[in-house]
Amino acid sequence: MLEVRGLNSWYGESHILHGVDFDVQEGEVVTLLGRNGAGKTTTMKSIMGLVPRRQGSIRFKGQETLSLRPDEIARTGIAFCPEERGIFASLNVTENLMLPRTVAPGGLDLPTIYTLFPNLKERASSQGTKLSGGEQQMLAIARILRTGAKLLLLDEPTEGLAPVIVQQIGRTIREIKQRGFTVLLVEQNFRFAATVADRHYVVEHGRVIDMIPNAQLEASMGKLHGYLGV
Numbered sequence: 001m002l003e004v005r006g007l008n009s010w011y012g013e014s015h016i017l018h019g020v021d022f023d024v025q026e027g028e029v030v031t032l033l034g035r036n037g038a039g040k041t042t043t044m045k046s047i048m049g050l051v052p053r054r055q056g057s058i059r060f061k062g063q064e065t066l067s068l069r070p071d072e073i074a075r076t077g078i079a080f081c082p083e084e085r086g087i088f089a090s091l092n093v094t095e096n097l098m099l100p101r102t103v104a105p106g107g108l109d110l111p112t113i114y115t116l117f118p119n120l121k122e123r124a125s126s127q128g129t130k131l132s133g134g135e136q137q138m139l140a141i142a143r144i145l146r147t148g149a150k151l152l153l154l155d156e157p158t159e160g161l162a163p164v165i166v167q168q169i170g171r172t173i174r175e176i177k178q179r180g181f182t183v184l185l186v187e188q189n190f191r192f193a194a195t196v197a198d199r200h201y202v203v204e205h206g207r208v209i210d211m212i213p214n215a216q217l218e219a220s221m222g223k224l225h226g227y228l229g230v
């Protein structure tokens with residue numbers, strides 16, 4: 001579904017990605033693991049066209065997207081949920097959910113969203129500012145499910161959340177996968193990653209240096225600790 005080949009990206013004069021290669025198959029949940037500053041977020045932003053200078057190839061469902069604008073990329077069916085979540089503080093949950101523009105058929109309607117996220121249903125009329133970090137994260141994921149995008153890029157959805165909320169996010173991601181969505185996930189927490197993902201790519205210094213199938217993650221812990229410096 002997504003093929004990234006030889007991706008190079010720059011912020012101004014800073015050369016951040018040095019030939020990133022990886023694939024995501026339709027229906028998979030795949031993580032990008034790596035230390036702070038390895039280039040995981042830059043990879044996601046590059047896929048969304050949000051990094052001004054890029055080279056290489058990014059094909060989504062066979063279509064080259066490298067030269068497309070971010071809004072054109074969104075309309076191919078890719079959605080990005082940034083680490084900062086981007087909830088509108090002055091709007092309530094339902095209003096936040098009504099905002100996104102449909103980019104493709106198959107976006108989830110409000111009743112389906114509220115079935116998937118019962119916590120959000122309870123908080124439907126609460127303002128963005130009143131939501132907990134976990135609720136904001138759920139809302140950010142729910143919002144991109146409204147758009148009809150089929151490939152969801154989630155940047156550290158568990159960052160700063162309590163373990164019980166992390167488990168909820170895990171359940172949500174597994175359910176999204178069951179519904180046929182494809183997920184690319186940036187994670188620092190590989191114990192969490194193991195509960196949701198089919199495969200893991202390790203990013204280091206702007207390159208993908210390894211791919212670990214989830215079934216081999218446990219056996220690869222020593223190697224992973226080395227990569228991630230934990």
Ligand code: ATP
Nearest residue numbers: 011014016034035036037038039040041042043186
């Ligand atoms: P983190 O978990 O810290 O976000 P990451 O692997 O996602 O790690 P990136 O955010 O992709 O890393 O950052 C990769 C490198 O690019 C870092 O050295 C960072 O300082 C640099 N960088 C990120 N954003 C910018 C920017 N807007 N301008 C210049 N340099 C940037």
